[in-house]
Amino acid sequence: MELRGITKRFPGVVANRDIDITVHRGTVHALCGENGAGKSTLMKILYGMQKPDEGTITVDGEQTSFHTPADAIARGIGMVHQHFMLAENLTVLENVVLGAEKLYGIGARARAKINEISDAYGLGVRPGVLVEELGVADRQRVEILKVLYRGARTLILDEPTAVLVPQEVDALFANLRELKSEGLTVIFISHKLGEVLSVADEITVIRRGTTVGTADPRTTTSKQLAELMVGSELPSPQTEEAPAWHAADTPMLQVAGLRLTQTDLDGVERVILDDISFTIHHGEVLGIAGVEGNGQSELVEAVMGIRDPDSGTVVLDGRDMSHAPTRRRREGGVGYIPEDRHRHGLLLEAPLWENRILGHVTEPPNSRRGLLDIKAARADTERIIADYDVRTPGIDVTAASLSGGNQQKLIVGREMSHRPKLLIAAHPTRGVDVGAQAQIWDQIRRARRDGLAVLLISADLDELIGLSDTLRVMYRGRLVADADPGTITPEELGSAMTGAATGHLEHPAEEAPPGPAEGPRPDGTADAPARRTADAPQDTAASKDERR
């Protein structure tokens, strides 16, 4: 596939400027670049979601132009989005055939085809299972299978490893190698440079909308790749960890006996949060590790007052907030970086300066003596954009027009600007490039030294281990084990999380091959002694068979 001279302009921004890329069949091709470099725009063009202003796309020697994703699919190009688009209450088979009934029907032929594809690429997908019973990694495989079922020979994956634990990443990469060996082509976007180097055959680097070069993963280091991305030597490759840090004894957040149940459509009651209790002290980061879907999101929403638990208490800095609305909790000093930035973090169609006010209407500098101070809010938006390096043509563009990573930087900047006492941070650096990630980590560490308490949820285990003072594992709505962030490795933590969570599911494809070397941790260490878990009941992550 050849892209030549691709240019795409948006008001005030040239997202892609004369981009050239050649992707060879049967390879894994990675696309790297800073937030806002133009990667997603390029992939959207390739998938028919956006039309380039200039340039040509040639597939198998034939020049093509895509007007819709259907055109791209017809030419064998499929995309797996970061947000999975599966219907939970349908089976794998139903999800796969939905909208593609004409291909192999909806019965035995479709089932046979799914099994055939699954076997051919070692995906281990079973057509009869309900999607709601599947973990994140399995859902991703269903999404991949869905695209293959429609005849894709080239797969575009948008940050496919963002939600996976290390073992699942290894398994995904094994799948990608399998696809490649069958002559399929994979193009993927990732900010995790260690992973890029371990799986890609070719790397194209985009900087400020232009291709600045290709890198050979066999001879390039993460540092060199990052420098190619930013266009200069990295000022400091690693974030500086403060000297040994001890949190104060004063509790900032006390959660006790939190229980949340939900009744399914068929009347069955499911326990989402089961007797959750913990305390976070002033200056303490409590990290909660768990495979997505084990109650972490609901816990965050219960603490924020977005969800009403059945019972339990939430005490913030000595004040009972158990029944307080979200706004009062925020005014009580809670900063919130939500998991879903589009649903809870931003007003996508509003300009950046209005988004800067969002959730903080009554606080300075946004308001003065009860009145909105738009001038001050606008000026502060400019400041956040400069401080957090949010790449945008201005503060009057909509949040929707920012790249994903830049949207995230805006949210982090907004929440940190109000000097919260407690920060509820769900995946605070998801989609953020390596440079900005280090900056956000530093911000959180600095604020922690001034007493900030943090409830941290993250699928990035390096981040979770690197930032947390206390680490707990969540499984099926319960906090089942403690881990020592000082000694545990991401692989061990990943095992603790997946071992419990997937113990009852079939995972043939998760037999990971000898995987590529993992990158270093944020604190610079590579290996650590065995995991130490405490107070882990018998049926917990720690004691279950970790690899099925």
Ligand SMILES: Nc1ncnc2c1ncn2[C@@H]1O[C@H](COP(=O)(O)OP(=O)(O)OP(=O)(O)O)[C@@H](O)[C@H]1O
């Ligand atoms: N619909 C749009 N309207 C206006 N500007 C846009 C639109 N989509 C993207 N842009 C701009 O184009 C540029 C490239 O954005 P893009 O999303 O392609 O970056 P990216 O490399 O994928 O970044 P990230 O790593 O943060 O996802 C950015 O400056 C962004 O603000």
